Amino acid sequence: MSTSLDDIVISGMSGRFPLSDSVDELARNLFSGVDLITESDSRWPKNFCDISSRMGRIESYDRFDANFFGITTEVAEDLDPQIRMLLEVAYEAIMDSENISYYMNLKGPSIVVDTACSSSLSALNLAINDLLLGKTDQAIVGGTHMLFNPIFSQYKQYIGMCSPRGVSAVLDESADGYVKSDAVCCLFLQRANDAHRVYGRVVSARMGMDGYKTCGKFFPSSEAQEALMIEAYKCENIDPLKLTYFEAHATGTKVGDTVEMKAVYKAYCEAPARKDPLPIGCLKSSMGHSEGASGVAAIIKVLISYENESIPPNLNLKNLKQELKPYFPPLLPINKTLPYKPGSIIIKKIKEENNEIQYNYKKQIGVMTEKSVRQLWLLFPGLGGQWTAMAKALMPIKIFADKVEECHQILQEFGIDLKDMLLSEDKTLMSTMTAKFCSTTAIEIALYEVMKAIDMTPDGIIGHSFGEIACAYADGCLSTREAMVVTYIRGRVTESDTKLPKSLMAVVGLSELETLKRCPKGTDIAYSNGLPLHSRYMITSKQPMIDNIEKYVAKPKLRSKKWLSTAVTPEDIDNESLRYASGEYFAHNLVSRVRFYETLKQLPSNAVVLELGPHSLFKRIVTETLPNSTHISLMKKDSNHSNLDLFMSGLATIYELGFNPSIDKLYARVEWPVARNTQSISSLIKWDHSLQYDRKIYPKMYNRVNASDMNVWISPHVKEDAFYYDHRLDGDVLFPATGYLLL
Numbered sequence: 001m002s003t004s005l006d007d008i009v010i011s012g013m014s015g016r017f018p019l020s021d022s023v024d025e026l027a028r029n030l031f032s033g034v035d036l037i038t039e040s041d042s043r044w045p046k047n048f049c050d051i052s053s054r055m056g057r058i059e060s061y062d063r064f065d066a067n068f069f070g071i072t073t074e075v076a077e078d079l080d081p082q083i084r085m086l087l088e089v090a091y092e093a094i095m096d097s098e099n100i101s102y103y104m105n106l107k108g109p110s111i112v113v114d115t116a117c118s119s120s121l122s123a124l125n126l127a128i129n130d131l132l133l134g135k136t137d138q139a140i141v142g143g144t145h146m147l148f149n150p151i152f153s154q155y156k157q158y159i160g161m162c163s164p165r166g167v168s169a170v171l172d173e174s175a176d177g178y179v180k181s182d183a184v185c186c187l188f189l190q191r192a193n194d195a196h197r198v199y200g201r202v203v204s205a206r207m208g209m210d211g212y213k214t215c216g217k218f219f220p221s222s223e224a225q226e227a228l229m230i231e232a233y234k235c236e237n238i239d240p241l242k243l244t245y246f247e248a249h250a251t252g253t254k255v256g257d258t259v260e261m262k263a264v265y266k267a268y269c270e271a272p273a274r275k276d277p278l279p280i281g282c283l284k285s286s287m288g289h290s291e292g293a294s295g296v297a298a299i300i301k302v303l304i305s306y307e308n309e310s311i312p313p314n315l316n317l318k319n320l321k322q323e324l325k326p327y328f329p330p331l332l333p334i335n336k337t338l339p340y341k342p343g344s345i346i347i348k349k350i351k352e353e354n355n356e357i358q359y360n361y362k363k364q365i366g367v368m369t370e371k372s373v374r375q376l377w378l379l380f381p382g383l384g385g386q387w388t389a390m391a392k393a394l395m396p397i398k399i400f401a402d403k404v405e406e407c408h409q410i411l412q413e414f415g416i417d418l419k420d421m422l423l424s425e426d427k428t429l430m431s432t433m434t435a436k437f438c439s440t441t442a443i444e445i446a447l448y449e450v451m452k453a454i455d456m457t458p459d460g461i462i463g464h465s466f467g468e469i470a471c472a473y474a475d476g477c478l479s480t481r482e483a484m485v486v487t488y489i490r491g492r493v494t495e496s497d498t499k500l501p502k503s504l505m506a507v508v509g510l511s512e513l514e515t516l517k518r519c520p521k522g523t524d525i526a527y528s529n530g531l532p533l534h535s536r537y538m539i540t541s542k543q544p545m546i547d548n549i550e551k552y553v554a555k556p557k558l559r560s561k562k563w564l565s566t567a568v569t570p571e572d573i574d575n576e577s578l579r580y581a582s583g584e585y586f587a588h589n590l591v592s593r594v595r596f597y598e599t600l601k602q603l604p605s606n607a608v609v610l611e612l613g614p615h616s617l618f619k620r621i622v623t624e625t626l627p628n629s630t631h632i633s634l635m636k637k638d639s640n641h642s643n644l645d646l647f648m649s650g651l652a653t654i655y656e657l658g659f660n661p662s663i664d665k666l667y668a669r670v671e672w673p674v675a676r677n678t679q680s681i682s683s684l685i686k687w688d689h690s691l692q693y694d695r696k697i698y699p700k701m702y703n704r705v706n707a708s709d710m711n712v713w714i715s716p717h718v719k720e721d722a723f724y725y726d727h728r729l730d731g732d733v734l735f736p737a738t739g740y741l742l743l
Helices: 023-031 073-078 081-096 119-132 150-158 222-234 256-270 291-308 322-327 398-412 418-423 433-453 467-474 480-496 512-518 536-552 583-591 596-600 619-625 643-656 719-726 737-742
Strands: 008-016 037-039 054-056 138-145 183-191 200-208 243-247 278-281 331-333 344-350 354-360 376-380 460-463 608-611 630-633
Touching (some): 008 291, 081 138, 081 183, 119 138, 138 291, 200 222, 243 256, 256 278, 278 291, 376 433, 376 467, 398 433, 433 467, 433 480, 460 467, 467 480, 467 583, 480 536, 536 583, 596 619, 608 619
Parallel strands (some): 278 331
Antiparallel strands (some): 344 354
8 A cells, every 4th residue: 555755654752862761851851951961981981092081871771671572681681782772762662652552573674774874864764665655554763873982983083073072062163073972762653544643744755865076975065965955845845935943964063064054055045035044953962963863863853842842952052153154044043942833844864875854743633352360359448548638649530530529529418528538638637437437438439430430340349347338339239329328327327326335446466266265255356357446336326327328228239249248247148138238237337347357268369359448458468368369459548649650550460460451441532643742652661670781881901001911811701702712723712813803
């Protein structure tokens, strides 16, 4: 299937840059005017061969999530750091397009492109051509450049290409060469109809060569660049005056910047008689020249400008180079953040090939296939997990917030401001039993509604103490109104019971039988493996509770087999009234010992137990009682700063265990492609970087004062040296001549 050029879009981007481990971090640094070029001896000793130790460095290259990609630690150690980072960055770029059903089982052509500084743009051009010809539906275009050997810098500084000061003074009178920089970055290209996000739309792509030049191949041709630019817009019938921003190759070399600006001026200003200024962006002034990766890096900067509707400032431009003044204006150097409405952009790279890519921004308003073999059980806790403002972190989840609002409206009839209790930091609001009961039940049924919405249907439910009210709701026995009113009645009845005797309670780490042997006569065990609240002394509250509940739950519903009661004993099986979620049942729950431990043992030994409450109360009890089980909680006490992350991490754990939560139902319906300024996904991905791999530091043996000090030891016991011993003559090991290249 062929397609038109305008149908090709960039839908994902990601990267690692100097002092920036994500595109979002790069954007913050660029707009803050941070100089990403730093001085360090992390690659080779300072002042080695008089080379400037200033460059744009990625310092996190020794981290990699090998396990995620199914790579052993040993193999990962031997991989080039650029390959390790490129794997993560490519995955991030794909995920950034919100193409979550995409798997890294790549089948199309895989090509390594080396055209010097234009490598990544040459790769982009090849990808665009394959998309145009219908040879592929989507493409990953990556660019990498990292410098671990100072010899290249030494040579280029010697011939005047690299700055001996290590200052990227692009377009400035003081410019004395470029500064090298690391970058590992990726773009994800798709057809517009398939894209869930559109960062930029390709409208023209051209490649060219300077051809023969009497001045030598290292001197660029202004005429060739000008011709390529004009060809790019004429062939696609693009009005050059609609170009509103030019991101330049400009590196800071003495000749190259002048030649390029002359070509830009002639192609986009003089020829079409431009009157308005044309802003010139120079990424390399901020981070240096990432050579083969610089084309994709420049595109990412442009897309950052699109997303933020402003262009970051160029750095180190104090006095415009004298040779450039005939072109400025109408060319305009960007010395401070420039407000910008996206239009057409030129990304130009020149070296042995001239590549020109033009973008036009058009404003836009993984699934498990098998169910887990393990059972999912919901656990609703009772008292003890409540805390002030405990709903605040999850209110951005609409399903949760709507249920909280519904509960709030119900309790307002009884003079209770539930939202105040759940969102306020005022601890006095949680001082009564009624407040503690009602706020906890509201949280539990709101969490259940979220689980229900994302299709997490439990195999069973179990509750502790008044957590059984939420069980009744989840079992379909109580409506939201009935559940909240029953909870309210429980609190009010117990608080108003003047006949309750004063008593003491204690938590004892013994079994039920051992505890009974040691207790004086008349002592009640309220909970077995639980919190000490229930006892026979609550008997005076039983009938008032039944009477009040029956006013609101006139026709109790039969409890299902999914609900394992922790209030009913084997002796109560024949009690018909306790088979229903009735006033009789909840009053029985109030006055009876909680049989949590005995009931918990009825769950499958490998059950996944999801505790739906404001805090994790039962992890230890669950895991000790069911050694092969997995306990998951979604909230933590006094942790509003992290509870939304904890909630989402809990859902991720559920997914990893083989369940398939419909996460998309947590969000409003999305119109594709998403609007500009939508948070990028690539910057949110968290990798396991707990392992540190070898850092590539240039050997100290190269920095010896005397040649006689330069002794190199080679051992067959060192993995890196083992291959030398494969070079033999008549059975004897002979050091290969080519081995000197590696010393």
